[in-house]
Amino acid sequence: MSDAPETRPCPDCASPVRAANQSFCDGCGAFLRWDAPAVATREEPEAPRATTGPEEVTTPLPAVAPEPEAPAPEPVREAPRTPEPPASDHPSAPAPSPHTVARSLLVPVPEDRPSEPAVAAPVLPARPEAARPAVRAAEAATPVPGGTPCPACSLANAPGRHFCRFCATPMVPERLSTAEGPYAGRRPGLARDRSRWIVRALIAAGVAAVVVGGVLGGPPAARAVQDHFATRVPVHPVSWTASHSAPNQEPKLAGDGYSNTWWGTGYAGDSEGQYLEAAFAEPTDLLSLLITPGSSKNTTQADGQATPRTFDLVVKDASGEIRVSHHRINDGGTQRVDLRVRDALSVRLVLRTAWRADPRKQVAVAELEFFGRSVT
Structure with missing residues (x-):
């Protein structure tokens, strides 16, 4: 059997440690000598040694079981949690040592945090623009064979229509009954009273005759005109x-x-x-x-x-x-x-x-x- 003592695995990644006095793990780089107790080794029967003198009897010390680890106090602010190492299949794997807990407090371990949504840049408010209506070109109406032509656009319309189907012009001239008067909503026509113009013309002619007669008739006629309008x-x-x-x-x-x-x-x-x-x-x-x-x-x-x-x-x-x-x-x-x-x-x-x-x-x-x- 080999005389090399067996060592305990790394408490973080459970990788085997190659030497008892090794300070860091070869697999994860964890610090292995953090005031840890002596590494317990598995005892093997020693070979008998020849002695010339009286035989020395050596009594082995009883193995000391590791003390249960006290839970670390929780800080006010929650510290990042260290992922737990996978369970080792080795039957002799001990519980995590105090140096492992201390390291988890000092060396932060990245966590899988959900990505925050990106914040969009601020946009100034604006007045929404209404959608513009689509303008369609007017389609030419299909003439009706043998229809009545419109008096305005000359488009043939079906017989019996009162208004043109293209320009809405009345097909039949409007005829109002003088006995009933205009229909509701129709503006009455302006009454042309020519009698007042005749009266005005006569007055103007009379004034002109008086003035002309006064001038042509001499001083007596002029005096008569003056006397008529005098104060x-x-x-x-x-x-x-x-x-x-x-x-x-x-x-x-x-x-x-x-x-x-x-x-x-x-x-x-x-x-x-x-x-x-x-x-x-x-x-x-x-x-x-x-x-x-x-x-x-x-x-x-x-x-x-x-x-x-x-x-x-x-x-x-x-x-x-x-x-x-x-x-x-x-x-x-x-x-x-x-x-x-x-x-x-x-x-x-x-x-x-x-x-x-x-x-x-x-x-x-x-x-x-x-x-x-x-x-x-």
């Missing part, structure tokens, strides 16, 4: 005279501005031929006058006097020419009488007939107002 202002006489007056009914009362005072002829009946005259301080262009007949504006009074019915206006101008005009007014109420006399110096009202003439009443004039051209 009227009150003209006050400086003196009043009359052919005859009743007591307390003086001529100046006809121009005092009050309608409840009046001038009276002092004669009963029509007082035909009696007059009332107003004179101006300087030549005045008279356009019209206002006359209030009777003793008051209210002609329904029982004691009201008679009022002028017809009379003559005799106007004397600055050149000494006398112009006479005949006028007729109603019974009662303020009324307007046109004169249109240039450079007038005096105006005389001569009575002809009267309203409500009575032997117990006299003809009265409450107010007589004159209006001329504005100097501005």
Whole structure:
């Protein structure tokens, strides 16, 4: 038998150790001498030795069993676990020694960890773009043999259609009933009233005729046009005279501005031929006058006097020419009488007939107002 002692296998990979004093394993490189106890060897019977002296008896020491290994305290942080060595088939393989546990704490062993998913790079938010609709080219409609042609696109349509199947144009012209009017939703047509244009044309023609007549007719015609459009202002006489007056009914009362005072002829009946005259301080262009007949504006009074019915206006101008005009007014109420006399110096009202003439009443004039051209 061989004298070489047997050694225990490597505690990590269970590879046999070739020498008892070997520090590292040849298979995995594990440290084998970490304060480990002496390697237990298997005893074999020794051969008898020859002795010359008394035989020495040697008593072998009893084999000491290895102490059970205390579990290592768990750290707060879980340390990487060392894979357990495969079980050895050798019946004498001892339990892991303390140096193996210490080495597992110092030398980390890689573990099979699941691979973490890759983190995608950050992407800025954007507005999603809607899918664009696909545009298809319009296909030409197939004409119908013997159909009715469209009045717009001339495509033949099947008989009985109301609208063209290609351009939707009505196949039959629309006809509206004048009795029922347009259908709902239809905008009514614009009414062309030509009468207003005729009126406007006549007015324009009249204005043009007046202007042209004034220019071609000479100064009198031009003055007539100016008098028609002139601004009227009150003209006050400086003196009043009359052919005859009743007591307390003086001529100046006809121009005092009050309608409840009046001038009276002092004669009963029509007082035909009696007059009332107003004179101006300087030549005045008279356009019209206002006359209030009777003793008051209210002609329904029982004691009201008679009022002028017809009379003559005799106007004397600055050149000494006398112009006479005949006028007729109603019974009662303020009324307007046109004169249109240039450079007038005096105006005389001569009575002809009267309203409500009575032997117990006299003809009265409450107010007589004159209006001329504005100097501005």
